[in-house]
Amino acid sequence: xxxxxxxxxxxxxxxxxxxxxxxxxxxxxxxxxxxxxxxxxxxxxxxxxxxxxxxxxxxxxxxxxxxxxxxxxxxxxxxxxxxxxxxxxxxxxxxxxxxxxxxxxxxxxxxxxxxxxxxxxxxxxxxxxxxxxxxxxxxxxxxxxxxxxxxxxxxxxxxxxxxxxxxxxxxxxxxxxxxxxxxxxxxxxxxxxxxxxxxxxxxxxxxxxxxxxxxxxxxxxxxxxxxxxxxxxxxxxxxxxxxxxxxxxxxxxxxxxxxxxxxxxxxxxxxxxxxxxxxxxxxxxxxxxxxxxxxxxxxxxxxxxxxxxxxxxxxxxxxxxxxxxxxxxxxxxxxxxxxxxxxxxxxxxxxxxxxxxxxxxxxxxxxxxxxxxxxxxxxxxxxxxxxxxxxxxxxxxxxxxxxxxxxxxxxxxxxxxxxxxxxxxxxxxxxxxxxxxxxxxxxxxxxxxxxxxxxxxxxxxxxxxxxxxxxxxxxxxxxxxxxxxxxxxxxxxxxxxxxxxxxxxxxxxxxxxxxxxxxxxxxxxxxxxxxxxxxxxxxxxxxxxxxxxxxxxxxxxxxxxxxxxxxxxxxxxxxxxxxxxxxxxxxxxxxxxxxxxxxx
Numbered sequence: 001x002x003x004x005x006x007x008x009x010x011x012x013x014x015x016x017x018x019x020x021x022x023x024x025x026x027x028x029x030x031x032x033x034x035x036x037x038x039x040x041x042x043x044x045x046x047x048x049x050x051x052x053x054x055x056x057x058x059x060x061x062x063x064x065x066x067x068x069x070x071x072x073x074x075x076x077x078x079x080x081x082x083x084x085x086x087x088x089x090x091x092x093x094x095x096x097x098x099x100x101x102x103x104x105x106x107x108x109x110x111x112x113x114x115x116x117x118x119x120x121x122x123x124x125x126x127x128x129x130x131x132x133x134x135x136x137x138x139x140x141x142x143x144x145x146x147x148x149x150x151x152x153x154x155x156x157x158x159x160x161x162x163x164x165x166x167x168x169x170x171x172x173x174x175x176x177x178x179x180x181x182x183x184x185x186x187x188x189x190x191x192x193x194x195x196x197x198x199x200x201x202x203x204x205x206x207x208x209x210x211x212x213x214x215x216x217x218x219x220x221x222x223x224x225x226x227x228x229x230x231x232x233x234x235x236x237x238x239x240x241x242x243x244x245x246x247x248x249x250x251x252x253x254x255x256x257x258x259x260x261x262x263x264x265x266x267x268x269x270x271x272x273x274x275x276x277x278x279x280x281x282x283x284x285x286x287x288x289x290x291x292x293x294x295x296x297x298x299x300x301x302x303x304x305x306x307x308x309x310x311x312x313x314x315x316x317x318x319x320x321x322x323x324x325x326x327x328x329x330x331x332x333x334x335x336x337x338x339x340x341x342x343x344x345x346x347x348x349x350x351x352x353x354x355x356x357x358x359x360x361x362x363x364x365x366x367x368x369x370x371x372x373x374x375x376x377x378x379x380x381x382x383x384x385x386x387x388x389x390x391x392x393x394x395x396x397x398x399x400x401x402x403x404x405x406x407x408x409x410x411x412x413x414x415x416x417x418x419x420x421x422x423x424x425x426x427x428x429x430x431x432x433x434x435x436x437x438x439x440x441x442x443x444x445x446x447x448x449x450x451x452x453x454x455x456x457x458x459x460x461x462x463x464x465x466x467x468x469x470x471x472x473x474x475x476x477x478x479x480x481x482x483x484x485x486x487x488x489x490x491x492x493x494x495x496x497x498x499x500x501x502x503x504x505x506x507x508x509x510x511x512x513x514x515x516x517x518x519x520x521x522x523x524x525x526x527x528x529x530x531x532x533x534x535x536x537x538x539x540x541x542x543x544x545x546x547x548x549x550x551x552x553x554x555x556x557x558x559x560x561x562x563x564x565x566x567x568x569x570x571x572x573x574x575x576x577x578x579x580x581x582x583x584x585x586x587x588x589x590x591x592x593x594x595x596x597x598x599x600x
Contacts, residue, residue: 042189044196045165051204051214053164055088055221055231064281064329064487089233091244093217099249100232101216103256109156113212117157117194154190156219159259161193163222224262225255279487281329289575290332294319297568298337301559321568324468328481328502355446355461359561360419360530361546362458364474364520365440366428367416368508371515372439373431381415383407383423388453397454399425402547402560413596416519417526419545421457428456442507443470444480458546471543474516478508517542518589525597530562539573540585 105112111119154162162170169186172178178186201211225235232255233244240251247255298319302309309317323332370379383406387396401421415423428436433451441447445467449460465483473480482502490496508516520542524531530545545561573582584590594600 042192044193045161047197047200050164050197050201053218055090055218064279064283087228087234087238088221088230089237089244090221090231091217091233093213093220095245096217096220096232097245097247097252100244100247100252100256103253104156104216104220104232107256107260108159109154112156112216115155117155117196117198118191119153119155155194157194157198157215158190160215160219160222161190161197163224164218165193166190223259225258226262278489280485281325281331281487282333282485283323283331286323286332286576289572290321290323290334293568293571293575294321294334295337296571297564300567301564304559319568320464322464322468322483323572324465324472324481324483326472326476326481328469328472328483328504329487330465330483330485355463357458357460357548358462358467359458359546359548360421361467361544361561362440362460362462363416363419363424363456364516364544365443365445365470366424366431366436366456367412367519368512368516369431369436369439370412370427371512373435375412377413377515377519378411380409381412381423382426383410383415383420384426386422386426388425388429390453399457413519413522414526416544417522417529419523419530425453425456429453440470442480443473445470458548473507474513474520474542476504476513477510478506478513479504480507514586514589517585518592520544521585521589521593522596525593525599527597529597530560531566533562534566534570537570537574539577539582540590541573542585543569 109119166186166189169178169182173183173186198208198211198215201214202208205211205214221231221233223232224230225232225238227238229235229238235255235258236242236244236247236251239255240247242251298317302317318337319334320336321332321334322330325331383401385398385406387398390397399421402419406422407420410420410423412427414420415427433453433455436456437449437451440449445462446460449455452459469481469483481504484502488496521540523529523544524537524542525535526532529535531543534541545566547560
């Protein structure tokens, strides 16, 4: 009996030795089988587009000028980086401080410069035994075979492959929708990807060092950094309010440690697409001033009517303005008070919902038609009572001046300066409403304009941008500009995508544009001119006020343009040109108008 027992012990010991030997053989040969699998069996992804890979980033829009200020500050959204789910700042290898590079390598992959994509020592040494020990402990505790992955030994190259080529599978794993076997399979393919990627780049660039630099740069731009920040540059701005090149050594160490566990800082799944910087024509100073004067003009109106306008009506009271240069650059836009993502921009022509009647601001197109027909500034027009046929069996419409008076025969200069409705409609009837509309369309107003008798006094609808474009031709020597907002677009590689201003099209003769400037300057300087309250403005300007009343808005009180719009305009130009030389009208125009107005 004892001999049998000893025999059984020896037999068990023999099997244990065999199993141990087999385990040792498998352990020693496993790296070879593993290497064969990831190198020759598993098919890697297509790397043909890797060198042109552009990480997803937020497209930023900048103002013009040497500072290239972000456009968001114009609208009081200084914390815009807090509001978007993902923010990334793309940087090149040369912009990553050496101290930060060393810190990242020390924490993430200290053999990065030596391995070929996978750290064999770390994977088959420390990582393997840590995972075996963790799995054995878990299996003992749960009384069942349990596989644990406590240590991954992922290299920087593997992490780049994971974030670019296996991000979808990684997202499913984070949601618990992948088994451990599927995770293990993904890990093998990730390792294969890393080895083949380094081989591909080294061969393509004929330099292993350059290949490593590119991989490191991609990692520096795609690494999750918590709180919706991706890449070390975005993290430096978010956590330390600094550019990446300006961070201190201790801050570099903190940043380098974040990718190990970004979840504790918050990871977002949503991504904003964009790999460009958009540089606009917006003038920061002009936009700030326009915002302020428009808001103040709104407050002034509501203060004047606080006893008549309810809180709900006040919330609906809006204004719009656009500042356009002679070249067509949109320098500033005010489209709505307290803008939201769903607000209509009332300054630009993207919807018929925001078009409004220009009122008397349309009258210059009637006088333009007369000038092109050979009339002079001193030719007489009849400011006498009249009515117009509205058609459709409707009663004739009586036309009135704002003061309900008529002045008889007066010069064109006086008629436009005083914004006489009777004289303007009389002139339009002589010229033909169709001819007036043709001129307006030629200067960029909507082609949908109809040649109604009331069109002459602004019955059709336009936007501020359309009117600004048309009036710019009077100040631009007769050239019509195409308004544009984007000066140029640059990829983060520095390639310029858009960099040409639209061409200007001549639509008026130089002499006609000068006559129009003289007529409109008279609207400021002539006796009883509608804009005479701005006669003492130190900036020489010309223009035309307009007033219209929407009958559907009975609870809002109509004010003439000189009362509500002119003070806003004057405040803007005086503030804008406070510290810079203001443009001046040609001296012969100013002299001629002042002589006609009997101003010395």
